[in-house]
Amino acid sequence: MENLKRRIHQIEKKRPGYKEMLRFYERIKREQEKVKSSLNLCPFSLRKEWKDLLKQEGFSLIEKKDFPIDIGASTNLFHTLCDFGKEANPHMAQQIRNIEEGLLKKKIDLVEILRSPFDEHLLTPAIPKLKLDKKVILFLAMESIRPSIEASVDGLRSEVEIDTWLKGYCPICGSKPHLSLLKDTEGKRFLLCSFCGYQWRIDRMTCPFCMNSKSDSLHYFFGEGEEAYRIDTCDQCRTYIKTIDTRKMDLIDPVLEDLATLHLDLLATQKGYQRSVPHPWIP
Ligand SMILES: [Zn+2]
Ligand SMILES: [Zn+2]
Incomplete structure (x- = not known):
């Protein structure tokens, strides 16, 4: 605490x-x-x-x-x-x-x-x-x-093998992720379950919501001066997910970092993408 x-x-x-x-x-x-x-x-x-x-x-x-x-x-x-x-x-x-x-x-x-x-x-x-x-x-x-x-x-x-699941939903409870994290020196990508908080691996270039992996429809943007946080967007399902690069910061609590960057969610919403899971602070 x-x-x-x-x-x-x-x-x-x-x-x-x-x-x-x-x-x-x-x-x-x-x-x-x-x-x-x-x-x-x-x-x-x-x-x-x-x-x-x-x-x-x-x-x-x-x-x-x-x-x-x-x-x-x-x-x-x-x-x-x-x-x-x-x-x-x-x-x-x-x-x-x-x-x-x-x-x-x-x-x-x-x-x-x-x-x-x-x-x-x-x-x-x-x-x-x-x-x-x-x-x-x-x-x-x-x-x-x-x-x-x-x-x-x-x-x-x-009970779960964290490295081999590679799906867009949680291996423990089946829910959608609400955040994504880049970890380790190679920047392995993990998803964070919106319901139970479990983390599992997924390919870096895949939309977790529609499993699209075509590079011309997957994009991302950063906030100004905030390279540790980015918004990954998918043009196929028009959904976005926030990604926190834990190599660029001492991560204490991903949910707190999410709250600290809600301005990026507003930008994503203005660009016409929607968040995968409703958030009480985002209209
Ligand atoms: Zn879960
Ligand atoms: Zn998608």
Whole structure:
């Protein structure tokens, strides 16, 4: 946490406009760390058939809905994050008031959302009534179950071969990546799962979303004076992914670096590309 705090201060100095968002992020991380030490999760074991399927057919190891979640701890964390969010920015504060109204009037089933924060249909009836921005509530739910998810992923790492998967979706949970990283002296490319945080390899010249590898339709651009971050775009599916070159920096937390460079996302959006996974801070 101390390294994270130091890095946040560095970024704040360079980009004061990001201060509130970064403070919110720091508070979330601190609470998640606290929760991690006292989680109560049902152990689950993988069956051998599943591991064989992973190898032969390219199925991911488990389904998102099957991750064990500590619902009690996640519910408490959700309410704490709502308190923090009220101070993060006016839009989030308003959304949290709407969410609280929905909980009070039982128009939102929090336990169900914590079990499946990837299932947007759960919110469909509540969205118009409560004027919900689903990105915000799903973000808060996702961050509330993150300690449970990360604890399970730690137990699954040894089951997956990080170097041979080479697909555009996560070998553990099947989700899309939200960031890409260049590592090692040769600049091997890794993708970072948007749901479980696992990292796996992919070819450098491949779009992870449509597997396009034609060089004339894959491009990238940097922010001014920010060579450690680039936006990789694909003209075939019009999607982009942010790539962090970890050889050019001491990487502490890729998600923090993502937040620190949201101006690049705005540029990518203006150029007509969309982000693979919705982000609560990108309109
Ligand atoms: Zn995953
Ligand atoms: Zn593509």
